Amino acid sequence: MSRRSLLRGAALGAGAVTLPALLTACGGGPGGDGKTVTLGSNASDPIPKKAFADAFKAYAAQSDGRKVKVNTVDHNTFQENINRYLQGKPDDVFMWFAGYRMQFFAKKGLLYDISDNWQHYTGFSDALKDQSSGEDGKQYLTPYYYYPWAVFHRKSLFTDRGYQVPRTLDEYVALAKQMKKDKLDPIAFCDKDGWPAMGTFDYINMRTNGYEFHKSLMAGQEAWTDKRVRDVFDTWRRLLPYCQPGANGRTWQEAATSLQKREAGMTVLGLPHPGAQFPKAEQTDLDFFPFPEIDPEHGQDAVEAPIDGFLLAKKSKNLKNKKTLESAKDLVKWLATGKAEDIYLKSDPNNIAVSEEADTSGYSAIQKKAVELVSGAKQISQFLDRDTRPDFASTVMIPAIQKFISSPDDVDGLVNDIERQKKTIFASD
Incomplete structure (x- = not known):
């Protein structure tokens, strides 16, 4: 990408500088309306973009008037600018990765502790919880899928x-x-x-x-x-x-x-x-x-076998509103269910659900083979x-x-x- 040389120098600057509109939050004023959760998405390719849209639509349909406002950005641009994004004006919830790259931002105080959510999560292995935890032992990530x-x-x-x-x-x-x-x-x-x-x-x-x-x-x-x-x-x-x-x-x-x-x-x-x-x-x-x-x-x-999931941005102005924070936590709590993963994977069969409660009966041969590869591994790296x-x-x-x-x-x-x-x-x- 020709943009790479332009972005590399600014990609991870330490100052809390607002990025161009490309990565600014798309929510309303400070606190939001309490019902709308803004979400920073790196799912810019057509298949995952549609699959996430299906999942967020299903969430809105079953919630009490809550909705998700998605800010989709080119995957690589999002990835390269994540540090400045989180220190500027981030969305309430954003897509990111498990393991060290999550722990790095947790250590810097840029993520919300969602350990209270994890008390209600079911279907996740201890290994998944470990990959979703910071160095302080608290949980910051809601895992959604993985792929080998x-x-x-x-x-x-x-x-x-x-x-x-x-x-x-x-x-x-x-x-x-x-x-x-x-x-x-x-x-x-x-x-x-x-x-x-x-x-x-x-x-x-x-x-x-x-x-x-x-x-x-x-x-x-x-x-x-x-x-x-x-x-x-x-x-x-x-x-x-x-x-x-x-x-x-x-x-x-x-x-x-x-x-x-x-x-x-x-x-x-x-x-x-x-x-x-x-x-x-x-x-x-x-x-x-x-x-x-x-x-x-x-x-x-x-x-x-990288694990992708959802996190809450500590510097989101909307999350200063208690109701918006509750809505954001409610969204990721729903995304942690097997049903939410089933909806996503129906449109994107190129990933594997992390929840043991997801319906794997419709997995393709290659998905089943992927599960066997990862489950049989002695060690799993994140990339x-x-x-x-x-x-x-x-x-x-x-x-x-x-x-x-x-x-x-x-x-x-x-x-x-x-x-x-x-x-x-x-x-x-």
Whole structure:
């Protein structure tokens, strides 16, 4: 996106500066009317946008005159500007992520404690509660759905060409070589949006060094100049010749479409991404396999499965009104029900419900397979830009990975630069 260079510098400024209209709250004056909840949405793609509209409409229909006023913003723009948004004039409720990126804002006092809501939530596992909790043990997030990252492909293409699902990295590379001989781009690859390639980095890192190292690295506790990190980039460099060239100029939609058009054989993305680009008639042809094993010690133990949900913004002027605060809490309490997830997933079958009370009987084959993948994982990560500080992810890792993709030979210079910036950012608290 051409806007990236304009946004990166301002994306995570510390001052409570009001953003342009793009990310300002759409509610009325301070306190609101007590019945209307404004909601900041990053669901800008057509399928999730409609699915959320269906869910919010259903909420309004069953509530006592309450309604949701949605402010939808381009997903990447929302993500890059979240810090300034929360410190400026945010909506009452907003969509965001579980884990570290939620904890970061909770620690800064930018989120409402909704532990009282959690006393009434049912159908959520202890693991979900943990991912929804701040470092202080209080709950700030209402989880809504999750989705796994994996290597996606077309079943029919694999059948027609006689391709076998690889389990190890060597088998993955051998398959990529065969696809290249067959005049395919082996791996559809993209990073114009700044985050898609992070999934590949995470998987190579967790398969090479294990989940615990991933957590420590993301928390700023490991040096990026460590040989283990260099090994990750060296392995990735081995895969780059089989990736579509020009990734920094390609969106995830374009990469997923090349898979759909049989121009590429595989792609590393999250379930909603290729799912959204496959027509309904072709959905059953979409399949995936876990990212291949690199070190047998870590096998395929870890799965990247981000959790999305809803939070209340502490700086929302509307929430100073007790009735509006009650309405906001009532909205997320309803969204925590299996029924609310069922309504959403009816229009967006590319995600997985987090509530044990959701109706999974209508899940597609790929949804069922996704549940098996995640439930069988020994560790679950939330994704690079969710497992670390948002400022480090946006201002350091986005340009660093894009630089590596375009110029992969200077790994020493790359990791030294990342480490230098990491020390400055993580020392700022």
